[in-house]
């Protein structure tokens with residue numbers, strides 16, 4: 692099994708993540724708390740209350756984990772294409788796979804990465820939702836002291852299954868939308884590249900950016916449900932399941948609730964995925 696795709700996925704995932712984390716914090720807060728009037732209000736309050744550091748809450752854990760997760764996504768995607776079409780990464784420009792194969796390989800990659808991502812994503816969301824400013828004398832300490840403490844507390848309070856809270860919503864969110872992700876990327880690259888040639892860096896950046904946006908736009912409704920189910924254990928607000936969470940959120944807040952975080956998701960998706968695809972393609976090219 693070719694491993695360079697896994698390594699390239701690892702590095703490119705980490706680069707994309709740092710760039711996108713401040714957007715991600717604002718998104719999670721908008722989706723799960725009702726105290727902000729919008730993106731700008733949330734940014735201003737976060738900055739005033741917690742300084743720039745507030746935007747980077749919960750990042751250390753994803754940076755270690757997203758590398759693994761992105762490596763699973765790109766590694767499984769590329770190796771699934773190898774099985775489906777018998778072409779390696781190097782051969783794929785000369786013999787491009789069909790979009791159906793690209794979609795299936797993306798879904799397989801998405802499905803497997805979702806399970807690796809679930810516990811890390813849960814911890815990230817819990818830490819991002821702690822709005823207390825960092826260690827101030829006299830103020831009560833935040834509930835979780837950091838990622839390891841957070842994981843241990845969830846394990847103790849909610850059991851081992853607690854660590855997989857929201858995992859089904861996450862899997863449903865990621866399986867089809869990562870198929871869409873790779874199809875959009877391939878389609879845009881092929882539109883602006885002569886047959887058989889490698890896409891230019893500019894093409895890769897734009898195609899990667901739009902692949903990220905398309906994938907996130909289609910993923911946002913389930914992203915909201917996923918984040919709410921992940922917070923449920925903490926807020927003592929139990930849902931009987933995904934459907935219950937969807938119905939009660941829509942009843943209380945209207946259908947617009949399913950699009951919370953859409954603008955910020957899209958704004959984050961472009962730079963993150965442009966950089967992810969560019970570094971991925973660059974690394975694989977450099978390694979021959």
Ligand SMILES: C[N+](C)(C)CCCC[C@H](N)C(=O)O
Nearest residue numbers: 865868869906907910960963
């Ligand atoms: C499938 N879904 C839209 C959820 C994610 C697709 C993009 C993945 C990328 N690592 C990012 O964080 O943007």
